[in-house]
Amino acid sequence: MDSASAGLKPSALDLLAALLTGREDPEGGARWSALAENRHLLVLLTTSLAVLVGCGVALLVRRSSAAPRAAQAPPRPLAAEKKKDEPDPDDGRPRVTVFFGTQTGTAEGFAKALTEEAKARYDKAVFKVVDLDDYAAEDEEYEEKLKKENIALFFLATYGDGEPTDNAAKVGKVVDQLLSEQGGKRLVPVGLGDDDQCIEDDFNAWYELQ
Numbered sequence: 001m002d003s004a005s006a007g008l009k010p011s012a013l014d015l016l017a018a019l020l021t022g023r024e025d026p027e028g029g030a031r032w033s034a035l036a037e038n039r040h041l042l043v044l045l046t047t048s049l050a051v052l053v054g055c056g057v058a059l060l061v062r063r064s065s066a067a068p069r070a071a072q073a074p075p076r077p078l079a080a081e082k083k084k085d086e087p088d089p090d091d092g093r094p095r096v097t098v099f100f101g102t103q104t105g106t107a108e109g110f111a112k113a114l115t116e117e118a119k120a121r122y123d124k125a126v127f128k129v130v131d132l133d134d135y136a137a138e139d140e141e142y143e144e145k146l147k148k149e150n151i152a153l154f155f156l157a158t159y160g161d162g163e164p165t166d167n168a169a170k171v172g173k174v175v176d177q178l179l180s181e182q183g184g185k186r187l188v189p190v191g192l193g194d195d196d197q198c199i200e201d202d203f204n205a206w207y208e209l210q
């Protein structure tokens with residue numbers, strides 16, 4: 001039994017139910033007249049209804065607009081990107097730096113070929129191929145950094161009268177002397193190639209000696 005049929009004034013819920021269902025029952029007339037009598041309650045109910053509908057629409061809009069944005073910008077991986085000059089973590093493994101000085105890519109190609117082969121053979125060492133131009137900015141910095149190298153290999157092309165390439169200009173001609181001055185020990189003999197013949201054969205001949 002609802003409040004209307006009990007002869008009581010309709011409750012707010014009764015009125016809301018009537019509004020939502022649009023029901024016209026015998027007692028409905030009494031409900032609507034009660035509504036008309038209480039204009040404040042009517043305003044309150046319609047405002048509440050509008051707010052409810054508004055919240056629902058806002059929720060739908062937020063949900064539908066949030067989905068494509070998430071698809072456009074996938075979350076970045078949490079692991080921090082390694083900076084270019086960040087030192088490698090010292091995990092006790094031998095470190096081999098393979099430098100190249102090149103003008104047209106030949107020396108770089110040999111440096112990378114040897115590194116790939118060495119990586120496959122010695123998986124306990126860490127190999128790094130380095131463009132000499134990117135290694136340091138000043139002569140002193142080259143010396144300081146070279147002192148800290150563990151094992152270093154150099155692939156250097158020469159031009160003119162044995163001149164170094166542009167990217168190796170700072171150390172190319174003096175690297176051998178520089179390293180021996182710093183107490184470096186020669187691990188493998190110097191290999192010389194002559195492009196007038198077949199430089200790949202020269203490289204392979206040196207490589208077979210190792």
Ligand SMILES: Cc1cc2nc3c(=O)[nH]c(=O)nc-3n(C[C@H](O)[C@H](O)[C@H](O)COP(=O)(O)O)c2cc1C
Nearest residue numbers: 102103104105106107108157158159160161162195
């Ligand atoms: C203009 C020019 C000058 C060169 N001068 C020399 C030289 O003096 N001594 C030498 O051994 N090779 C010389 N070369 C050969 C290069 O060193 C050789 O082609 C080398 O493989 C190029 O290496 P890159 O591609 O790494 O720069 C010269 C090549 C050119 C094009």
